[in-house]
Amino acid sequence: xxxxxxxxxxxxxxxxxxxxxxxxxxxxxxxxxxxxxxxxxxxxxxxxxxxxxxxxxxxxxxxxxxxxxxxxxxxxxxxxxxxxxxxxxxxxxxxxxxxxxxxxxxxxxxxxxxxxxxxxxxxxxxxxxxxxxxxxxxxxxxxxxxxxxxxxxxxxxxxxxxxxxxxxxxxxxxxxxxxxxxxxxxxxxxxxxxxxxxxxxxxxxxxxxxxxxxxxxxxxxxxxxxxxxxxxxxxxxxxxxxxxxxxxxxxxxxxxxxxxxxxxxxxxxxxxxxxxxxxxxxxxxxxxxxxxxxxxxxxxxxx
Amino acid sequence: xxxxxxxxxxxxxxxxxxxxxxxxxxxxxxxxxxxxxxxxxxxxxxxxxxxxxxxxxxxxxxxxxxxxxxxxxxxxxxxxxxxxxxxxxxxxxxxxxxxxxxxxxxxxxxxxxxxxxxxxxxxxxxxxxxxxxxxxxxxxxxxxxxxxxxxxxxxxxxxxxxxxxxxxxxxxxxxxxxxxxxxxxxxxxxxxxxxxxxxxxxxxxxxxxxxxxxxxxxxxxxxxxxxxxxxxxxxxxxxx
Numbered sequence: 225x226x227x228x229x230x231x232x233x234x235x236x237x238x239x240x241x242x243x244x245x246x247x248x249x250x251x252x253x254x255x256x257x258x259x260x261x262x263x264x265x266x267x268x269x270x271x272x273x274x275x276x277x278x279x280x281x282x283x284x285x286x287x288x289x290x291x292x293x294x295x296x297x298x299x300x301x302x303x304x305x306x307x308x309x310x311x312x313x314x315x316x317x318x319x320x321x322x323x324x325x326x327x328x329x330x331x332x333x334x335x336x337x338x339x340x341x342x343x344x345x346x347x348x349x350x351x352x353x354x355x356x357x358x359x360x361x362x363x364x365x366x367x368x369x370x371x372x373x374x375x376x377x378x379x380x381x382x383x384x385x386x387x388x389x390x391x392x393x394x395x396x397x398x399x400x401x402x403x404x405x406x407x408x409x410x411x412x413x414x415x416x417x418x419x420x421x422x423x424x425x426x427x428x429x430x431x432x433x434x435x436x437x438x439x440x441x442x443x444x445x446x447x448x449x450x451x452x453x454x455x456x457x458x459x460x461x462x463x464x465x466x467x468x469x470x471x472x473x474x475x476x477x478x479x480x481x482x483x484x485x486x487x488x489x490x491x492x493x494x495x496x497x498x499x500x501x502x503x504x505x506x507x508x509x510x511x512x513x514x515x516x517x518x519x520x521x522x523x524x525x526x527x
Numbered sequence: 528x529x530x531x532x533x534x535x536x537x538x539x540x541x542x543x544x545x546x547x548x549x550x551x552x553x554x555x556x557x558x559x560x561x562x563x564x565x566x567x568x569x570x571x572x573x574x575x576x577x578x579x580x581x582x583x584x585x586x587x588x589x590x591x592x593x594x595x596x597x598x599x600x601x602x603x604x605x606x607x608x609x610x611x612x613x614x615x616x617x618x619x620x621x622x623x624x625x626x627x628x629x630x631x632x633x634x635x636x637x638x639x640x641x642x643x644x645x646x647x648x649x650x651x652x653x654x655x656x657x658x659x660x661x662x663x664x665x666x667x668x669x670x671x672x673x674x675x676x677x678x679x680x681x682x683x684x685x686x687x688x689x690x691x692x693x694x695x696x697x698x699x700x701x702x703x704x705x706x707x708x709x710x711x712x713x714x715x716x717x718x719x720x721x722x723x724x725x726x727x728x729x730x731x732x733x734x735x736x737x738x739x740x741x742x743x744x745x746x747x748x749x750x751x752x753x754x755x756x757x758x759x760x761x762x763x764x765x766x767x
Contacts, residue, residue: 246737246738247732247736247737248736249735249736249738253734253735253736253753254736256528257528257530269738277741277743277748278738278741281728281729281740281741281742282728282729282739283729283731283738283739283740284573284729284730284731284737284739284740285729286571286572286573286596287572288572289572290572291572291573291731293731293737293739295737295738295739295741298738298741298748300748442572443572491572493732493736494573494731494732494736494737495567495572495573495574495732496530497528497530497612497732497734497736498530
C-alpha cells in the first residue's frame, strides 16, 4: 500500500493514522481488538516525570457529538513508562511509537523528553503544552508565545529525534504560538488538543466533572481543528499532525488537504475501539472516490 | 472483549423505572458474573455501561434503571439491533465462595448477583435491599435458583424494614456485593472486608483506554472498567 505512506520528518508511516495520546493508553491493550501493527504509529499516554493520579472523579461528561474529560494526566511516571509500559508495547507493536511529554516546568519537560529520546522504540517526541486539565503546567505553556518558545527550545536542545509541539486551541491566535514554537526549533506541530469546556448536571445543579471544567473533544470539534491546522500550516510551513474530531477516511483526507502530514484519532477510539483500523481500511475507497493516487500528494493541497 | 451486534428479543418494565432486556447475539466473551457490556444508543456519543444479569448461550439479559437519556432511549426500544461491546471488566471470583457465601445487592446493584447465584448453583444466601416494594425485582428468580433470599426495604413495604446490612445476622464464608457506595462500605465493614464489591464510576470508554474511571486503591491506581468493576473489599480505600 505505497499510496498510503507518508513521511513525518524522516519517520516513514505505512499510513497517516495514529491514535491520539490519552485515548489509547500505552497501546498494547488494543491488541486484544486487532493487530495494532495496522496503525501508522501510536501516540502514547501523556507522561510526566513523577507518577500522577490525576483529577478527582467524575472525570467524564457526555456532550453532543463528543465528551468532556478531566483526567488530568494520570500516568505512572516516565521511569515506569520506559521500564514497563514500553516493553509491554514492544512485544506486540513493531513500529516506532510517539512519546507524549508533559510537565510543570521547563526542566521537567526536558528530563522526560530526554529519557524518551534515548529509547529505540520512540520515533518522535510530541511535547504537550496544551493539557487544559492541570494547573500551573500543561496549557499555561501553550497559551503564551514566550513560554511556548522556551519549552520548545529546551526540549529540542536535549533530543536527537524530531520534536513536535502539541498546541492548544484555547488561544486568541494559534498562528502566534505556532510561529513561536517554530522559532524555538520545533520540527513539527500537533494540533489541536481539547477545547476547554463544561457541563452542568440539571438534577444536582452542579458541574458534572469534579474539576468543574475539562477538555472537549469528539466529532463536534473537527471544523475548529481543521481551521487551526490550515492556519498553522500557512503560517509556519512545518509538518503537522492534525488532531481533533477525525472520525472517517474522508476526515483524514480533509485534514491532509488543510496541511496535515498525519492524523491522530482521539475520542472516536473511546466509542469504537476499531475506529483507527476501520479508517485505514476505508482510505483506499475514499481516495479512489476523490481521484487521489497518493496520500502524500495532497498535503496542504487546499492552500 | 468483543464488539458485536445483538438483536433485542424483549424489553419489559419489571419494577419502577427498571427494565429487563433480553438480547440475542455472540455472548461468548462474557465469562464471569460481575462483568458488563457497553451499549451504543443512537444520538448519544458515549456508550452506556450496563452489568450482565444473565447469560445463557446466545441469550444475554440486562436489567437497568432509567436514570438519564441513554437508559431512557434504551427503555423505548422494542426491537432492532444494538451495537454492544461485550465481555468487559473483571468479574467476581466465585472460586473463593467457600461453603456459606452471601450475595448482597442494593437496588440496581442486584442484577450482576443473579448470574453469580446461578453459577453458585443457588448454594448461597441472598440479601436484597430496595427503597420500596415498587422498586423490588428478581426476588422470585433468586428463590427459583434455590437460594435463601431475604429482602429489606427502607419503608418496610416489603420484607424487613431497614437496610440490607440489617439482614446480616450470620457469619458467611465470603461475600459478593453490588450496590450504592454507602451500602458497599457498610457491608465491607460489617463482614471484615472478607469479600468482593462491584464499584461504579462514570466511564468514558469502558475498556481501559481513557483513564476516566480510575480509583486509587491500596495497591495503586486501578481502572474501574478494566481491573474492576469487581475489587476485593480490602483493596478499596473506603471513605468515612
